[in-house]
Amino acid sequence: MAEIVEVTDPSDPRLRDYVDLRDVQLRKLLESERGVFIAEGEKVVRRALESGHQARSFLMAPRWLDALSDVLATTDAPVYVMSEAAIEGVTGFHVHRGALASLDRRPLMSVEEVLAGARRVVVAEDLVDHTNIGAVFRSAAALGFDAVILSPRCADPLYRRAIKVAMGSVFWLPYARVDDWYAFPDLLRGLGWTSLAMTLAEDARDLREVAASNLGDKVAVMVGSEGDGLSPHWTRSADVRVTVPMAAGIDSLNVAAATAVACWALGAPRSG
Amino acid sequence: MAEIVEVTDPSDPRLRDYVDLRDVQLRKLLESERGVFIAEGEKVVRRALESGHQARSFLMAPRWLDALSDVLATTDAPVYVMSEAAIEGVTGFHVHRGALASLDRRPLMSVEEVLAGARRVVVAEDLVDHTNIGAVFRSAAALGFDAVILSPRCADPLYRRAIKVAMGSVFWLPYARVDDWYAFPDLLRGLGWTSLAMTLAEDARDLREVAASNLGDKVAVMVGSEGDGLSPHWTRSADVRVTVPMAAGIDSLNVAAATAVACWALGAPRSG
Incomplete structure (x- = not known):
């Protein structure tokens, strides 16, 4: 007591x-x-x-x-x-x-440990805004994703504001932080994951079409920073470049909204 | 100059x-x-x-x-x-x-004027947070919705913070504010709209199933306030109650994330 x-x-x-x-x-x-x-x-x-x-x-x-x-x-x-x-x-x-x-704070899990138990993960690159980090965790958790992987520069999910926006999902949704940013796409591939880079690039494939295709058992959705989006290195290294088609003249969805849409479209099939 | x-x-x-x-x-x-x-x-x-x-x-x-x-x-x-x-x-x-x-500021359009030019609208009930209002506009605009309708108690979309989060989409996406909150669901129906209440109610239909059904030409997606969700009156009065299925034990998506998912799933088909 x-x-x-x-x-x-x-x-x-x-x-x-x-x-x-x-x-x-x-x-x-x-x-x-x-x-x-x-x-x-x-x-x-x-x-x-x-x-x-x-x-x-x-x-x-x-x-x-x-x-x-x-x-x-x-x-x-x-x-x-x-x-x-x-x-x-x-x-x-x-x-x-x-x-x-x-x-x-508890010891962080390693990337390998987190990936070993997962089939659907969000990978966040350089999200520096605590609100966005929290929103990514909340959407990933709600929409059936198993874990979140953070690039070295992402903001801390256990910062008060991130916890609050995440409604506490940071407490139980496994996450890990990447040590070697450059090698991470290869690490994913070596472990049998299909990586999807969310991007506005013109040659990217439509999310609807990608979601309807066979992506294999383990899917990593990579989302980029608030300002510049995903880095060229991670974008090029991903297995598939994917875009959410936008109305004419619109820049982009906010990264939290894009993550929610991608998790919804790519989540493991739900029952009921 | x-x-x-x-x-x-x-x-x-x-x-x-x-x-x-x-x-x-x-x-x-x-x-x-x-x-x-x-x-x-x-x-x-x-x-x-x-x-x-x-x-x-x-x-x-x-x-x-x-x-x-x-x-x-x-x-x-x-x-x-x-x-x-x-x-x-x-x-x-x-x-x-x-x-x-x-x-x-320019004179506000009336609800009837805004609805007359639209086929897909988001209706926001009592969103008091400027960040959420801005995020709803940005997602609606990006995902092909034509307008936003605000309940009397919604926050001001032209407040600095809302404009910023919306990336300026509040400047050109038509919107109007409801005068008579109680009568609004009937007004929508009288003008030939199908209204969808986004809710966590157990008897609500799965968004995937609703999105695949024939909803008619004009669809209004109603989303509720940050704390309590949509009011019982608007929930009951809607034509369809719709839910985003959640992983076990999760409360809900943030209203901005839920709006993005609903706009994505229910938007008019896009070309290209």
Whole structure:
């Protein structure tokens, strides 16, 4: 059973995992040094614990204690309780859904481990926006994909904003980070995967046609960065170049929307 | 040809259209009172003018003058030029893509006018998040939908953030706002439209099956708010209740992702 600890001073050192949650640069440094991540909101905190992550502590206003009493009963981590105004003094903003938790990061799986258990994966190249990373996880999870592979420069899926947009799917959908960006397309091919590069290139094949073709058992959908799309190297190295046909004069779908459409079209057949 | 005016004082009254761009409540009031909206970034400013909106003025750092010289040649509105630091003093934040424009809002089209020219529309109910509104416009435009209809409580598509996420598609994709929320499903039906309610209800039909069926000539896809989804009234009143089948244990797609998938699956057949 978690111990309830009333705290009044926003500078209390026991709250140091929760400081300045809107300062992205500071948070990146702090969270990687300490090996922690922050879950925000009752539903997300609940999912973090249910998916087996170890809590270091909680921080919440008194009114959230009841809503979370069942999950707090399963942990020994301290629950720091403060007024909402005082919490804002720690975090630097008004925490809309009241409850926060600081949790231990687990060791990352390797790319090979993640691929070994999967048949449909999204591969994200250099998505630097936490909202987009979260949206990719949420769509992949909802539409029956098994895992996400991240290029070295992709943003952290366990950053607070990404977790929130992903509705916690980052806690249980397996993911890994590519070490060798250059060699990755060959690694995929060597493991028997068919790679699909999502691109606006004129010679790319229509997603409808590709989805109706025989792609083999293991399919990797590669989506590129917000600005420039997939790199020339990954685009050229993929087995198939695929496009979502657009209305005349439109640049492109947002990468999160394109990922949702591709996952829908290419997902393993669903029953029911 | 636009006149170039150097300005140094961030409190100069000629800059009053650009103040405090991050203060959502203030901006809502100010923009509706003055009948203006703000375009941000070279590409979006360009599209606002190309789509025929009248500029009141521009505000930019010197280095953006060249990039926009062709469009500035087409307008008589003044171009206020300041250092990037001084612009930040006006707007309250660092304007990443340098250029801003203040433009006149045009009279809204009526729902009947918008529907008269369309065969595929997205109907958004109570989407209060500007990012989601922008994403819905961008996906609808890219995937061949003809228009967007907004419920009375939807956020403003001409709000800066929505415009940016929509990549300017709000400038040319027709849209209208429903006056009578309660009567709207009947209005749609009376005009010969088939309405599809996107819902998680257990008795809803699978999107794949619905997309393969004969829906008639005019199809309206109704999507609901971020928190609660579509209202019971609109859900019950629709001709067909439709669901995107989800992997076990997943709540739902984000509304922007669900809209992209629905537009992809239900769009008018594309050539090429």
